[in-house]
Amino acid sequence: MKKQRFRILIVAVLLLFAVTGADAARTYYVNGSAETLSGVLSEAYAIGADGTAQLGSDEVYALTANGTVALSSAGTAGASSGGGGLLYEDGRVSIPTDTLRVGLRYYYSEERDSSMTAANLENAVGCGYAFGYLEDGTFVQFDDEDAQTDETQITMRPFGDTGIGVYITGTDTLLYSVERTGADDYFAVHPLCDGEESVTWFSGRRYYGDFAYADLGNGQITVVNVVETERYVAGVCAGEMGGAFPTEALKAQAIAARTYAMFTVRAESYAAVCGFDLTNDDYCQVYLGYTDAESILSAVAATENLYLTCDGALIDALFFAADGGSTLNSEDVFRDALPYLRGVEDPYESSAWTQGAYGHRVGMSQWGAYAMAKYYDMDYRDILGFYYTGVGLSYGE
Numbered sequence: 001m002k003k004q005r006f007r008i009l010i011v012a013v014l015l016l017f018a019v020t021g022a023d024a025a026r027t028y029y030v031n032g033s034a035e036t037l038s039g040v041l042s043e044a045y046a047i048g049a050d051g052t053a054q055l056g057s058d059e060v061y062a063l064t065a066n067g068t069v070a071l072s073s074a075g076t077a078g079a080s081s082g083g084g085g086l087l088y089e090d091g092r093v094s095i096p097t098d099t100l101r102v103g104l105r106y107y108y109s110e111e112r113d114s115s116m117t118a119a120n121l122e123n124a125v126g127c128g129y130a131f132g133y134l135e136d137g138t139f140v141q142f143d144d145e146d147a148q149t150d151e152t153q154i155t156m157r158p159f160g161d162t163g164i165g166v167y168i169t170g171t172d173t174l175l176y177s178v179e180r181t182g183a184d185d186y187f188a189v190h191p192l193c194d195g196e197e198s199v200t201w202f203s204g205r206r207y208y209g210d211f212a213y214a215d216l217g218n219g220q221i222t223v224v225n226v227v228e229t230e231r232y233v234a235g236v237c238a239g240e241m242g243g244a245f246p247t248e249a250l251k252a253q254a255i256a257a258r259t260y261a262m263f264t265v266r267a268e269s270y271a272a273v274c275g276f277d278l279t280n281d282d283y284c285q286v287y288l289g290y291t292d293a294e295s296i297l298s299a300v301a302a303t304e305n306l307y308l309t310c311d312g313a314l315i316d317a318l319f320f321a322a323d324g325g326s327t328l329n330s331e332d333v334f335r336d337a338l339p340y341l342r343g344v345e346d347p348y349e350s351s352a353w354t355q356g357a358y359g360h361r362v363g364m365s366q367w368g369a370y371a372m373a374k375y376y377d378m379d380y381r382d383i384l385g386f387y388y389t390g391v392g393l394s395y396g397e
Helices: 002-008 010-020 071-079 229-240 247-267 294-302 366-374 380-387
Strands: 045-048 051-054 061-064 067-070 091-093 099-105 119-123 128-135 138-141 153-159 163-168 174-178 187-192 199-202 205-208 210-214 222-228 306-310 392-396
Touching (some): 091 306, 099 229, 119 128, 119 187, 138 187, 153 174, 205 222, 222 229, 229 247, 229 294, 247 294, 247 306, 247 366, 366 380
Antiparallel strands (some): 099 222, 119 153, 119 199, 128 138, 153 163, 163 174, 187 210, 199 205, 210 222, 306 392
16 A cells, blocks of 8 residues: 555655755655655655656656756765755955955065066056055055156066166166065056056056066066956956856856955965965966956856855855866865865766866866856856855855
8 A cells, every 4th residue: 555655646756856856865755744755765666667666766767957867866966965055145244355466477486486577568558657556455656757657668677676667668768766665565557548447468468457566585576467356357257267158157256256366365375475465377266367258247247246155254265177076175185174165976067077077176166167057057156055065145345
């Protein structure tokens, strides 16, 4: 009788699997019965490809939002349901700054030294530059009359002990100089433009914002781009994903990149040694400066000022290329065990990436985000709530 009763109720069971995603780790009830599904799977049968088949075998399939899946496979996926989804979407969190100082070419140590003997700038849309210093990330022009030029192509070179000289590019004509610079005393250059947002060429790429220069004690020049947060996030999305990724994956990337940046600013990981907030390479996150990719710009705009938080604080929103089937706990790779960086089994990534793991495997898989958005019709909330545990979205203030 018991087996027959569950044959009759199999339609309800299949609908339940379809709605819940067949999460085997949960307790299911059929028609309000006090008898749980998990307790009777060994006695429940359904019509399979070759007649009756026992629930939990590879011969029984259910229709879910993501296509047909074997009930046993669905149970495996359900057991790795990731971070459990976002806990909230309307939080508030304090943000340390609205501009970021990004080391483009820098001296950090003898092993990490990309600093320059000469650094060229070309004003792409304007009519010259003003010279000054930074105060809380904001450009302040020097008060002498020479602190401005109409030249659109200039070159910064070491000058004196730790100073910086400004020359007309390709000449020895000195336009301006300062005698001393350092991690706490950068020489700043502000591109001038007439009613347009400044765009400046440096080392083969275009950048928004201002530039700052210092000799950090190695006789060469560290180059910093001082840029508004949302412009920076767009440049990271261009460097870390690219405009061909699905929109929802780009939105997830934008929020993760924005959060990681502000977490790093607050941690002052580079400020004391270098006087800037982040590097533009994979020691932090890859930043390419200016982008006009509409998919990226729209994804950044749609998620403007949104951050991932846990217990009212910004999280260390790590991400990487591919997990090869599962992510890792933070303490498996790094020092600290963080509650929001818990390893999860990843049933999605393989739809887009089949070349194994690539990266540290802590946090969000970029190719997993690609697959979730493109092949599973999931949005950025689903992606972030899967790869990060116990988090929500907060507005910066």
